[in-house]
Amino acid sequence: MRIENPVVVITGASSGIGRAAALRFAKRGARLVLAARSASSLADVVAQCTVLGATAIAVPTDVSDENQVQQLMQTADEEFGQIDVCVSCASVHSYGRFEDTPPDVFRQVLETNLFGQVYASRAVLPYFRRRGSGVLILVGSVYSKLTTPLASPYATSKFALRGFGESLREELHGSGISLCMVLPATVDTPVYQHAANYTGKRTHPLPPASSPERVARAIVRLADRPRKAVVIGQLQRTMIPVHSMLPGFYQRGISPVMKALALRGGKVPPTAGTVFQPDPASNEVSGHWRSAPLRVLWFSAAGAAVVGVVRVAGRATGPSGRAAGRRKGLH
Numbered sequence: 001m002r003i004e005n006p007v008v009v010i011t012g013a014s015s016g017i018g019r020a021a022a023l024r025f026a027k028r029g030a031r032l033v034l035a036a037r038s039a040s041s042l043a044d045v046v047a048q049c050t051v052l053g054a055t056a057i058a059v060p061t062d063v064s065d066e067n068q069v070q071q072l073m074q075t076a077d078e079e080f081g082q083i084d085v086c087v088s089c090a091s092v093h094s095y096g097r098f099e100d101t102p103p104d105v106f107r108q109v110l111e112t113n114l115f116g117q118v119y120a121s122r123a124v125l126p127y128f129r130r131r132g133s134g135v136l137i138l139v140g141s142v143y144s145k146l147t148t149p150l151a152s153p154y155a156t157s158k159f160a161l162r163g164f165g166e167s168l169r170e171e172l173h174g175s176g177i178s179l180c181m182v183l184p185a186t187v188d189t190p191v192y193q194h195a196a197n198y199t200g201k202r203t204h205p206l207p208p209a210s211s212p213e214r215v216a217r218a219i220v221r222l223a224d225r226p227r228k229a230v231v232i233g234q235l236q237r238t239m240i241p242v243h244s245m246l247p248g249f250y251q252r253g254i255s256p257v258m259k260a261l262a263l264r265g266g267k268v269p270p271t272a273g274t275v276f277q278p279d280p281a282s283n284e285v286s287g288h289w290r291s292a293p294l295r296v297l298w299f300s301a302a303g304a305a306v307v308g309v310v311r312v313a314g315r316a317t318g319p320s321g322r323a324a325g326r327r328k329g330l331h
């Protein structure tokens, strides 16, 4: 059911998917309450939304602080008298082996990606309950369903978020409140520039990347017609049944794929990225990972990776070299 001029709270609205969603909601006349840490980036997004004809306010918020998230929802309610939709999108990322990742970085990824969304849910539900309606949209990831090496804090946060979301949905059944999960595969946003990195190498998104606008369209559609979950990104989505039905195959293939496609290029020193502090200068909708020459490079690399996975899987599912050798009397 389409709500005219809905009041929409968006966390993570200063960059990437959250920013694209803000602009998309603005085009359909939503009243927007935009949250993230960087006040200057939020002011830019408010100005863009205003040009599109929407009413928007910025509420600088650190989602890892529950008091600030409570204050965010209270401000939204005081300003507009209701909240119709909450898009919980704020997130940080960290690359590196678990043993190389500083404990405080691991913790802050969970504080932001998991507890930030738990706090947003806890803070917004009383406003939804008061009116007997509301749409809560939690932005997870394909890594809510897939494991990955070299990004364990992120995968942990996104798996846990799905557990939280699906459990909460059961409690909301019959309340008039909908809980939707958005599970994108790679999206062309600045998250890869923002990520903490303890791999020693430059990080790149796994191809192919969807556009942030595509995810934003899906989010706005969910506000009108709530669904339990939407996965975005056809190629990586095919990995979900592979992960659950052929876990050994998946596990053997994913490390070489990550190393070949996600970690390449020059060496870089360790960095905490935007895990603790925002970087307003790099906040925008696109991460500029989808330029034409790069797309050609990525598809070639993806082809090479698929061939590699098939060869690795062949070794994994066929007789091991040692066992085969024994049969030939070599060992």
Ligand SMILES: NC(=O)c1ccc[n+]([C@@H]2O[C@H](COP(=O)([O-])OP(=O)(O)OC[C@H]3O[C@@H](n4cnc5c(N)ncnc54)[C@H](OP(=O)(O)O)[C@@H]3O)[C@@H](O)[C@H]2O)c1
Binding pocket: 011, 012, 013, 014, 015, 016, 017, 018, 035, 036, 037, 038, 041, 061, 062, 063, 064, 088, 089, 090, 091, 092, 112, 139, 140, 141, 142, 183, 184, 185, 186, 187, 188, 189, 190, 191, 192, 194, 205, 274, 277, 278, 279, 283
């Ligand atoms: N891009 C992808 O490939 C991809 C794939 C799957 C899922 N996702 C998910 O999509 C969502 C958006 O990611 P994105 O790609 O758009 O990343 P992004 O461009 O880096 O945006 C992240 C947003 O989160 C905000 N943020 C970070 N820490 C925060 C904190 N402590 N408090 C408040 N806001 C905070 C950032 O703003 P400030 O720094 O100004 O605070 C920014 O607005 C995330 O949930 C991510 O996990 C992304």
